[in-house]
Amino acid sequence: MTVAETSEGDQELLPKSRTAGVEYLREVGAVLRIPHLPEGIEEVPTDHDTMIINMGPQHPSTHGVLRVMMELQGETVLRCKPVMGYLHTGMEKTGEELTYLQGPTNTTRMDYISPLFNELVFSLATEKLLDIELPPRATWIRMLMCELNRMSSQVVWLATNGMDLGAVSMMIYGFREREMILAFFEKVTGLRMNHNYIRPGGVAVDLPEGWRDDVLKILEVFPQRLDEYDTLLTGQPIWQERTQGVGVITTEECLALGVTGPILRSTGMPWDLRRDQPYLYYDQVDFDVIVGSYGDTFDRYAIRLNEIRESIKIIHQILDKMPQGDYRVQDKKVTPPPRARIDESMEALIHHFKIFTEGFRVPEGEVYVAVESPRGELGCYMVSDGSSKPYRMHIRGPSFVNLQALPHMIRGALIADAVAVISTIDPIMGEVDR
Amino acid sequence: MGLEDLNHNFLTGRIEDLVKWARRNSVWPATFGLACCAIEMMSTGAAHFDLARFGMEVFRASPRQADLMIVAGRVSQKMAPVLRQVYDQMMEPKWVISMGVCASSGGMFNNYAIVQGVDQIVPVDVYSPGCPPGPETLMHSILTLHELIRTGEITKRRGAAGAGAGVHVTERRVAVATPH
Amino acid sequence: MDEPDGQPAEDEAELVHGAPSALSRGQLVVFPERADYLDLVGLLYDDGYRVCVDLTGADYQPYMERELPAGVTRERFEVVVNLLATDTRRRIRVRVQVPEADPALPSIFQLHPGTEAMERETYDMFGVVFTGHPDLSRILMPDDWEGHPLRKDFGFGRIPVQFKGAPPAR
Numbered sequence: 001m002t003v004a005e006t007s008e009g010d011q012e013l014l015p016k017s018r019t020a021g022v023e024y025l026r027e028v029g030a031v032l033r034i035p036h037l038p039e040g041i042e043e044v045p046t047d048h049d050t051m052i053i054n055m056g057p058q059h060p061s062t063h064g065v066l067r068v069m070m071e072l073q074g075e076t077v078l079r080c081k082p083v084m085g086y087l088h089t090g091m092e093k094t095g096e097e098l099t100y101l102q103g104p105t106n107t108t109r110m111d112y113i114s115p116l117f118n119e120l121v122f123s124l125a126t127e128k129l130l131d132i133e134l135p136p137r138a139t140w141i142r143m144l145m146c147e148l149n150r151m152s153s154q155v156v157w158l159a160t161n162g163m164d165l166g167a168v169s170m171m172i173y174g175f176r177e178r179e180m181i182l183a184f185f186e187k188v189t190g191l192r193m194n195h196n197y198i199r200p201g202g203v204a205v206d207l208p209e210g211w212r213d214d215v216l217k218i219l220e221v222f223p224q225r226l227d228e229y230d231t232l233l234t235g236q237p238i239w240q241e242r243t244q245g246v247g248v249i250t251t252e253e254c255l256a257l258g259v260t261g262p263i264l265r266s267t268g269m270p271w272d273l274r275r276d277q278p279y280l281y282y283d284q285v286d287f288d289v290i291v292g293s294y295g296d297t298f299d300r301y302a303i304r305l306n307e308i309r310e311s312i313k314i315i316h317q318i319l320d321k322m323p324q325g326d327y328r329v330q331d332k333k334v335t336p337p338p339r340a341r342i343d344e345s346m347e348a349l350i351h352h353f354k355i356f357t358e359g360f361r362v363p364e365g366e367v368y369v370a371v372e373s374p375r376g377e378l379g380c381y382m383v384s385d386g387s388s389k390p391y392r393m394h395i396r397g398p399s400f401v402n403l404q405a406l407p408h409m410i411r412g413a414l415i416a417d418a419v420a421v422i423s424t425i426d427p428i429m430g431e432v433d434r
Numbered sequence: 435m436g437l438e439d440l441n442h443n444f445l446t447g448r449i450e451d452l453v454k455w456a457r458r459n460s461v462w463p464a465t466f467g468l469a470c471c472a473i474e475m476m477s478t479g480a481a482h483f484d485l486a487r488f489g490m491e492v493f494r495a496s497p498r499q500a501d502l503m504i505v506a507g508r509v510s511q512k513m514a515p516v517l518r519q520v521y522d523q524m525m526e527p528k529w530v531i532s533m534g535v536c537a538s539s540g541g542m543f544n545n546y547a548i549v550q551g552v553d554q555i556v557p558v559d560v561y562s563p564g565c566p567p568g569p570e571t572l573m574h575s576i577l578t579l580h581e582l583i584r585t586g587e588i589t590k591r592r593g594a595a596g597a598g599a600g601v602h603v604t605e606r607r608v609a610v611a612t613p614h
Numbered sequence: 615m616d617e618p619d620g621q622p623a624e625d626e627a628e629l630v631h632g633a634p635s636a637l638s639r640g641q642l643v644v645f646p647e648r649a650d651y652l653d654l655v656g657l658l659y660d661d662g663y664r665v666c667v668d669l670t671g672a673d674y675q676p677y678m679e680r681e682l683p684a685g686v687t688r689e690r691f692e693v694v695v696n697l698l699a700t701d702t703r704r705r706i707r708v709r710v711q712v713p714e715a716d717p718a719l720p721s722i723f724q725l726h727p728g729t730e731a732m733e734r735e736t737y738d739m740f741g742v743v744f745t746g747h748p749d750l751s752r753i754l755m756p757d758d759w760e761g762h763p764l765r766k767d768f769g770f771g772r773i774p775v776q777f778k779g780a781p782p783a784r
Contacts, residue, residue, distance in 0.1 A: 007757075008512075008756065008757045009751070009757035009758070010749075010751040010752075010757060011751050011752060011753065011757055020748060020749070021748075022723075022748035023748035023749040025748075026727070026730060026748060026749070057513065057516055058465075058466060058497075058516060058520050059495070060465050060493075060495040064467060064468065064469070064472065065468055065513060065516075084753065084754070085510070085512050085752075085753055085754035085755060085756070086510060086512050086513040086516065087468060087469055087507070087508065087510055087513065088510050088511075088512060088547050088754040088755065089469075089508055089510065089543050089545075089547055089548055090543065090545040090546055090547035090548065090763060090771070091543070092739075092764060093545055093546070093547075093763055093764060093770060093771075094542070094543060094545055097770060105542065106542070109469070109470060109542075112469060112470035112473055112566075113473065128639050129639065131639070156473070159480075160476075171480065172480055172481045173481075175476065175477055175480030175481065175482065176480065176481045176482055178477070179477070179482040192474070192566075192568055193470055193473065193474065193566055194470060194565060194566065255664055255665050255700065256664075256726065256727050256728060257727055257728035258665055258666050258667055258668075258726065258728030258729070259728070260667075269700075271700055276700075276703050277703055277705075364680070364681065365638055365639055365681075366638055366643075367638060367639045367641060368641060368668070368696050368705070368707060370667070377667060379667060379668055379696065381668065381670060381694060381696070383672060385677045385680070391672075391677060392672045392673075394668075394670045394672075394694075396667065396668040396670075396696070400731065400732075400735075401728060401731070401732070403731075404728055404730060404731050429469070430469050430470065433510075433754055434754075511755075511756060511759075512754075512755065512756045544771075544772045544773065545770055545771045545772060546763055546768070546769065546770065546771025547755075547763070547771070550773055
């Protein structure tokens with residue numbers, strides 16, 4: 001039987017005898033600035049005493065198609081290397097072929113657990129290039145949807161992390177809660193995932209009638225469910241033993257590696273772009289940045305759990321502040337005319353047609369815009385050459401960078417804990433490989 | 435002892451029908467989640483949609499224990515050989531559901547990185563449309579597959595039966611038959 | 615819109631450690647020479663830009679007339695580095711010109727170990743070689759892939775939609 005070659009050559013973890021000095025240091029997780037192998041560090045066993053095993057890309061605990069190669073001595077992980085690209089979709093190339101209005105359809109499929117954030121960062125970058133100001137209601141709607149999305153994303157993380165660690169009931173519960181939010185999303189955007197709801201110039205449609213009751217219902221149910229999780233997991237000795245002291249990382253190492261999000265906050269550094277470099281109207285709402293103190297898996301669990309509570313707090317404030325008004329900017333250049341006008345005005349029809357076929361032109365320039373996604377800093381670097389399509393669209397996926405902390409966090413752990421560490425990074429492979 | 439003593443709890447049927455009935459009611463899918471669709475596949479297995487109603491809640495991590503591969507998501511050029519290897523490891527009889535437009539035809543990603551349809555690599559029995567298909571759509575395609583299993587041949591290899599996109603299957607079958 | 619990056623208004627073409635700079639939509643951008651790139655990132659590191667948030671590339675082959683400050687030679691490739699100072703909450707962007715004839719740039723792995731994967735990605739996508747990188751291999755594409763997909767002269771790879779096995783027209 002012919003089986004196609006699945007080896008990836010130099011991208012894989014090579015035997016020690018074939019690994020160069022600095023590369024080796026990286027794979028054992030020594031991220032500090034050591035240019036050469038220091039004397040005396042070579043106490044490690046030779047290639048004959050160890051074994052390189054391959055985990056993934058088709059593995060139930062790698063959250064998609066991540067492939068982790070680990071060198072083991074017995075049960076201990078000596079070094080590891082994430083091999084990725086198995087979900088490389090060419091989205092940055094596709095982004096150059098789509099107009100700015102079509103762009104969010106592309107970016108939304110990157111981080112498929114929190115698609116609205118991808119749309120948001122793309123739209124913010126476009127709007128910064130266009131230099132347009134949004135009506136307040138559009139911004140508040142964006143915040144509402146994003147915070148709900150943050151809740152569903154963290155709940156999915158709790159579910160999958162629970163499943164990886166053997167808490168299968170957590171998985172059932174997590175997806176149950178997610179369905180509530182997805183039902184609301186479906187009502188608003190028409191889709192459960194990959195919404196293409198946040199677009200340059202505002203949002204696609206206004207919130208439907210009765211949205212406030214739906215949101216209030218979610219906010220009413222969630223706190224009780226979170227308390228259930230507390231009972232189920234937080235105080236549970238098995239859960240604590242499996243997570244406490246596993247995958248420890250320090251603030252310095254996080255910053256050196258560019259790691260952001262809950263992993264950075266778990267080390268005690270209060271860095272949250274919503275508070276530190278506010279975008280949308282996050283400077284007008286009151287919320288806490290949750291930090292940990294040990295930088296281990298348990299801290300990251302607690303941070304994600306409590307961030308749901310903070311999101312609930314934020315959404316309550318959004319409900320109070322939601323103004324009336326337009327849900328998209330009334331700028332003829334960017335916004336198609338209202339549906340009713342198309343029936344009576346030929347010009348409106350032509351205008352509508354042109355916006356959706358040719359798209360609108362964006363002035364030349366380049367910007368980098370970042371938002372705080374549930375996984376960390378989600379950035380968009382966009383270059384415009386004055387046409388109606390981005391000249392270069394690059395998304396800085398937080399998972400891609402956070403995944404580079406894996407060799408460090410996994411070093412010296414037992415192989416049973418490797419799953420817990422991979423899971424705690426919360427990599428979304430669509431965003432890693434793009 | 436003759437049949438006259440067994441007057442209750444007794445069914446008769448052709449062995450073929452019984453085998454197909456049994457196969458239909460306990461299809462074990464392999465976890466082959468790739469992208470967005472994988473999340474919807476997990477939702478389908480979770481409490482709200484409850485795939486256990488169809489005897490399918492056991493997602494097997496090992497392809498050796500599975501007889502259905504749900505290709506959930508876009509297949510990249512780098513992933514294609516891996517996917518084929520997983521498929522080759524599965525035992526006959528085996529079925530493939532191509533979940534979502536990316537797996538079925540490349541979807542919106544018609545570019546250098548994505549295989550334009552997983553049927554170029556493995557024979558596909560059911561194509562499930564949507565981006566991503568909702569759990570209802572996936573369940574519908576699973577029920578469609580159940581019907582295919584119930585009415586299909588039990589012994590004939592599906593290559594000969596022309597399952598999937600015919601052109602590709604023929605090409606691939608020839609390639610597999612070639613000695614290494 | 616509010617200025618999210620908290621940059622103070624600075625005059626254009628001010629020198630940052632001897633390199634020309636500009637404001638792009640209110641964001642500070644520095645354009646060092648290729649030879650000064652490593653030193654500049656080091657000096658910025660000492661200034662507090664301790665986090666390398668992002669490193670990527672761009673291919674300007676069909677768009678060579680782009681706007682750059684005086685004194686910066688336009689080259690085909692650019693490597694774009696986004697740095698962040700967490701204590702002052704400021705961002706700075708470094709854009710280095712990399713010529714097509716010799717697409718090489720020193721790696722900043724020693725200063726920012728997190729750029730290891732990003733430099734590999736930029737190498738994979740644009741073919742920019744980072745000297746001093748510990749493990750410069752492809753990261754997203756298969757190892758035997760030919761070409762660098764995000765270069766503008768690399769084809770989009772679109773294939774026409776084919777309907778195979780479709781029932782014949784009636």
